[in-house]
Amino acid sequence: MISFFLADIDGMERHFRRNVINGIGGCKSANLIGSIDSQGRENLGLFSSIFHLGASPALLGFQMRPVHEGRHTYHNILDTGHFTVNGVSMAMHKRAHLCSAPYAREMSEFELCGFRPIYRKDMMAPFVAESPIQIGCKLEEDLEIALNGCRIIIGRILQVHLEESILLDDGCVDLHRADIAAIAGLNAYHPIGAAESQPYPAKPLSKNQP
Amino acid sequence: MISFFLADIDGMERHFRRNVINGIGGCKSANLIGSIDSQGRENLGLFSSIFHLGASPALLGFQMRPVHEGRHTYHNILDTGHFTVNGVSMAMHKRAHLCSAPYAREMSEFELCGFRPIYRKDMMAPFVAESPIQIGCKLEEDLEIALNGCRIIIGRILQVHLEESILLDDGCVDLHRADIAAIAGLNAYHPIGAAESQPYPAKPLSKNQP
Numbered sequence: 354m355i356s357f358f359l360a361d362i363d364g365m366e367r368h369f370r371r372n373v374i375n376g377i378g379g380c381k382s383a384n385l386i387g388s389i390d391s392q393g394r395e396n397l398g399l400f401s402s403i404f405h406l407g408a409s410p411a412l413l414g415f416q417m418r419p420v421h422e423g424r425h426t427y428h429n430i431l432d433t434g435h436f437t438v439n440g441v442s443m444a445m446h447k448r449a450h451l452c453s454a455p456y457a458r459e460m461s462e463f464e465l466c467g468f469r470p471i472y473r474k475d476m477m478a479p480f481v482a483e484s485p486i487q488i489g490c491k492l493e494e495d496l497e498i499a500l501n502g503c504r505i506i507i508g509r510i511l512q513v514h515l516e517e518s519i520l521l522d523d524g525c526v527d528l529h530r531a532d533i534a535a536i537a538g539l540n541a542y543h544p545i546g547a548a549e550s551q552p553y554p555a556k557p558l559s560k561n562q563p
Numbered sequence: 564m565i566s567f568f569l570a571d572i573d574g575m576e577r578h579f580r581r582n583v584i585n586g587i588g589g590c591k592s593a594n595l596i597g598s599i600d601s602q603g604r605e606n607l608g609l610f611s612s613i614f615h616l617g618a619s620p621a622l623l624g625f626q627m628r629p630v631h632e633g634r635h636t637y638h639n640i641l642d643t644g645h646f647t648v649n650g651v652s653m654a655m656h657k658r659a660h661l662c663s664a665p666y667a668r669e670m671s672e673f674e675l676c677g678f679r680p681i682y683r684k685d686m687m688a689p690f691v692a693e694s695p696i697q698i699g700c701k702l703e704e705d706l707e708i709a710l711n712g713c714r715i716i717i718g719r720i721l722q723v724h725l726e727e728s729i730l731l732d733d734g735c736v737d738l739h740r741a742d743i744a745a746i747a748g749l750n751a752y753h754p755i756g757a758a759e760s761q762p763y764p765a766k767p768l769s770k771n772q773p
Contacts, residue, residue, distance in 0.1 A: 379738065512572075
């Protein structure tokens with residue numbers, strides 16, 4: 354093993370530290386967040402921090418770096434109260450990665466990156482037509498992390514649209530069949546293999562089991 | 564596409580809804596959180612919501628369901644201020660999944676699930692020896708989500724231990740080589756393939772690029 358203690362971490366070259374700290378947490382989800390402002394300017398941003406926060410009510414959260422003028426996703430969500438979360442497949446990942454670059458307010462990442470916006474009833478924000486998993490949310494909470502100014506945005510899930518072939522009989526979603534990408538660090542997109550499923554809920558077993 | 568609107572989601576059978584809502588966010592990290600209380604009772608819990616929260620200072624967060632007496636991880640973290648985050652490889656996933664079951668306070672999941680605790684300097688909580696990625700943290704913030712009582716725990720990363728072969732020259736961590744699992748929903752563990760890496764930072768390209 355190679356070990357880094359606090360002084361080592363603090364002393365790392367900035368880009369090296371960014372890569373280490375972004376990479377160690379494991380696989381991250383790849384999602385495009387769709388939004389629009391009250392003037393009709395669309396936006397897509399790539400986020401890798403979507404986490405589950407409850408099924409009833411159905412909630413999700415994600416992390417956002419400190420807010421400045423250029424954070425179009427944030428300002429749009431405050432403006433309309435709505436946003437969409439769209440799963441990124443391996444087939445989409447090169448174009449989706451382009452949405453992590455900053456663009457001028459007037460430019461739509463849908464057009465720049467080659468995605469097609471879809472609008473659906475009861476949701477102001479645009480969905481990504483190419484995405485196999487599309488979630489429509491309304492803003493529920495906007496928390497600021499005092500330590501570094503990052504925000505945690507919490508959304509109520511109002512609607513879900515899925516490719517029929519990826520929804521299993523018990524409600525589970527087959528991310529392998531959907532070809533959903535797992536992100537490592539900032540820019541590595543991994544395809545995922547077929548799942549090995551374990552029983553739910555897990556029951557205590559003897560310590561001699563595998 | 565198959566669509567579920569709010570009334571459909573609210574009307575879903577409970578387990579079906581749980582599976583849908585847990586599955587749609589995409590790949591989740593698989594990590595074992597190690598902790599110990601002031602009486603020396605060890606605990607391991609499986610968490611799939613670790614997210615990156617900044618590299619300087621180095622922070623991570625994770626979601627925890629509402630706290631009750633049985634949340635040993637939570638009480639231990641408050642007790643000592645320390646916890647470890649240990650990546651779950653496919654080779655470990657069956658045993659790691661057992662750590663998601665509830666056990667009595669006196670029982671150590673290390674022993675029950677067949678993992679070996681390691682203690683390292685400046686960190687009270689035990690690491691998982693079998694894990695290729697081991698992170699030592701101290702508690703920085705403990706936020707309650709008003710909507711459903713879930714908590715978001717934020718930790719400062721104090722130390723990182725990695726298998727040498729998975730740390731690349733630029734600090735990126737090769738999760739494929741580490742055989743790290745991606746979790747879908749509650750109980751599906753996916754192996755990940757080799758990464759396709761994109762340039763960082765992404766630069767705006769013409770819309771005709773792939």
